[in-house]
Amino acid sequence: MKVYFILLIVLVTILSAIYGAPSKGSTKASLIKKKSCAKDCGEVYKPICAGDANKNISFGSECVLSNYNCENQKDLKVISEGECPGGGGVRLA
Numbered sequence: 001m002k003v004y005f006i007l008l009i010v011l012v013t014i015l016s017a018i019y020g021a022p023s024k025g026s027t028k029a030s031l032i033k034k035k036s037c038a039k040d041c042g043e044v045y046k047p048i049c050a051g052d053a054n055k056n057i058s059f060g061s062e063c064v065l066s067n068y069n070c071e072n073q074k075d076l077k078v079i080s081e082g083e084c085p086g087g088g089g090v091r092l093a
């Protein structure tokens, strides 16, 4: 009988750890979301020029561009292959 009581306590503790503390849970979810933004783009160097109405930025590859859009919640579109005219540097990560 006592064993069942202990088991019950353990079970409740585990369940509340999983389902309880919603703030902790959402923190974890946002961490996961952030992490999934940062794809490993490897060493690929295939520069592109992308931008929106406000500015054009050169990226080392489309992979880097999609990380940038994801992290900054932007939706820059590819304008042309190669770096943007006018320099300004190339984002590599």
Ligand SMILES: *[C@@H]1O[C@H](CO)[C@@H](O)[C@H](O)[C@H]1NC(C)=O
Pocket (backbone or CB within 6 Å): 051, 052, 053, 054, 055, 056, 079
């Ligand atoms: C971005 O590049 C396009 C194509 O070269 C150009 O037409 C546009 O004016 C540029 N935009 C800015 C904000 O520099």
